[in-house]
Amino acid sequence: MSKQKVIFDTDAGTDDAWALITLLKCEERFNLDVQAVTVLTGNTVLNHGCQNILLLLKTLNRMDVKVYAGSENSILPKPVFMTPHHGNDGLKDVFSPSEKPSLDLIQKKHAVEAMKDLIEESPNEVIIFAVGPLTNIALLYKMYPRISSKIKALHIMGGNFMGIGNVTRCAEFNFWYDPEAARIVLTETQCPLTILPWEICLSSSEFTPHDGWRFGTLNTVRSDIMDLMDKIECEASRKNFTPCDAYMIACFAFPSMVLKKKHHSATVELSGEYARGLMVLDHKLLTKPNVYVIEEIDVEMFKKVLLWVCGHEDSGI
Template sequence: MAKKLVIIDTDCGIDDAQALMMALAAPNIQILGITCVYGNASVENVCQNILRVLSICERDGIPVFQGCAGPLVGASSSRTDHFGTDGLGDVIKDKDPRWKEKIQREHAVDAMIRLVSENQNRVSLVALGPLTNLALAVRVDPCFPQKLKDLYIMGGNMEGKGNLTLCAEFNFAMDPESAYVVLEEFLCPTYLATWEYASRNSLTWEFFEELINQDAPAARFMKTITSKCWAYSREAMMKKRGVYFPGCGFVSYDSYAMAACVDGTVVTESIECPVRVELQGSMSRGMLALDRTNTLKKSHKVFVLTKCDSAKFSQLLLESLRQPCNK
């Protein structure tokens, strides 16, 4: 069976690294390229983080492209310390001074357009960060979305509950205009793994301990980068995320979108409806609105994921940290 062709657009923080390793471990996935965008860290740190993950998994041959360093319009939003200042928990001291030589010279947006044009209707695009690169791609090539097979997004929210602002999820809040453009103009089949979807399908903290204590380089790497990160503290998350989702356990946000791409049967329920991103509200800017009553009269609908098969998802996570297989 032919492998599924995938481009991963990422602002590589810890959960992006986990999602990337899930794709690297999947036998049915061929990664054509990885495009980097600002978000969890500066785009320069994102590039370095991706290179480190590929090195850990001994997959250095996958091309990495540097993309947008800020939002489509306006000034950059201030980043949070959710995954540390470098995106990987601020525990890695030995930086690669020659990392720029390992990044492709082609801009991420140009690479995205080229790779999809060379493989029309065969590429799945998985977007794990702010959607700036995608929005710019459709501005450069208005036909870009119709050349995609499908699009998987980690971002947005279903109920107006925010994790960066009062009403907006991080990726959409970082660049609301780009999120708006993508969800209005990308008419390919689109799957949204929202903040609530990930949080409501959390795994136990006991599973997290099992996950990172496997005897493999990728697991040891994940254990290291989560070791001092408050976002992987059970106590911290009970006080923060637990306000909205009592009893919520371990959540690897970006992995939920990646799992849907790797194995569609992981998703057991979804809502198919039009959506729109709010741009004007003083408290709701960046919030995703679900139009379940067809008030907006939009013809295009997206799949907003709601429930997943926890056993299948857990297995994909476990396999993702057993890399490389010969070590």
């Protein structure tokens, strides 16, 4: 059986790190082939993001995975949004420049060109996981209008379905950072499109993995990757362990983790003092559905998945 080809599009923050770790762990078991990691500005600036991915790949002994630098800003440029959760460099500023791999290891081809080439080489065989702003994918669609129909599937972590925001009152970060890109992608995607929205990842929910579990159970088996993630998360994430992007990868690999998923017609609001970046669903069913929205997941199963990812023998996976 031929492997499922994968592109991982990321802005390289802490939750992106968990997603990439999970994806690479799933490669052999689920017959996947991660052909490229494409990076863009979002949680941090592009160069920091590229170095973060290289650092993760080095720790995982996976420097065979090619990394491409993509968009340096949103379609309508804005200052990079920094949060205490990710720090200035996207990984909590715990590493010195000398500890991070050289940017010389980044592929010379632009990420959008790399996406286009990989998709055209294997039409209808490439799955894209997008866990940052959607600028790279929007540019791909606009530069190569027929490319969307050649993608096998697109899975996005972003947006919201109950109007609960994490950067404004009602907008999730990835869609808020580049709402024009999000609107383009939701409007122009022609392959199956699945979104895991922000609300099911809320750290205040009793259903999400709590910080005591993260630091009392998940890290009981030691490894290079746990040493790396503990260093990154030892302070800030003790109060806010929210591995949103990893949820999306786990839902793909373990479909039974998805307890509720609905087919919606969705777009993105581009105007308004409060609503810019909000994902808007057509509950009146006036327009054709274009996206599957995951609305509930089995977090106890997700915990087992993370235990398996980190090498626990009794994970139950």
